[in-house]
Amino acid sequence: MGKTIxxxxxxxxxxxxxxxxxxxxxxxxxxxxxxxxxxxxxxGEGHMTPELRAEIEDLHRTVTQQERWVQTSPELDPHRLEQPAEGLGIAHVAWERVAAGVLPRGVLAAPVERDRMLVWLLHEDHASAQLCAEVSEYGRRIAGDGLWEQRWPTA
Incomplete structure (x- = not known):
């Protein structure tokens, strides 16, 4: 596995x-x-609303600032995201569309995180099914193959 930042x-x-x-x-x-x-x-335009873009970026900032997920060095292979998932299954990251009633009023995105898993629940009126499928496929490569590592507390 690559060098962790x-x-x-x-x-x-x-x-x-x-x-x-x-x-x-x-x-x-x-x-x-x-x-x-x-x-x-x-x-791409039409696949996510500006409101969800802002919210999901803020939520991802929290995850990275707390270093719950860290990037392994892309310098070893700068085109690694373009390669298909190897199917290592190290961790699971996905985006899933959910009905508005699943989320608290006014919330467009919510992370559900466990050991070796991070699923983002997204308001179905703010993200396309195609976008969620494509991001989930990237997740199979990024988290599943260890390009990003979860630092879940062990205590």
Missing amino acids: SGSRAPVRIAFELVSASTLPPGAAVALDEVDGLITARI
């Missing part, structure tokens, strides 16, 4: 950008770009 550096950032669909691969809802210390999800 240590606590001596600033926490890794996860950014979400809403972009024109023409800037993504044909038919894609999202494309991820990764460099050391930053992962950017470029999301």
Whole structure:
């Protein structure tokens, strides 16, 4: 497994950008770009509302600032996100659309985290099914193959 970015550096950032669909691969809802210390999800217009984009970015900031999930060094393989999942099953990360009534009033996203698992529940009126499927596929690669590691408390 790659070198883990240590606590001596600033926490890794996860950014979400809403972009024109023409800037993504044909038919894609999202494309991820990764460099050391930053992962950017470029999301095609119509696949996520601006309100959910802001909320999900804030929630991801909490996870990374607390270093509950850390990036292993992409410098060893800068194109690693473009490769298919190896199926190692180290951890599970997914986005799931849920009915508005599942979430508290006014909430558009909620993380459910356990040892080796992080599922983001997203308000179905604010994220497309295609987006959730594509991000979940990235999750199979990123968390499932150990490109990001969970630091779940052991005590």
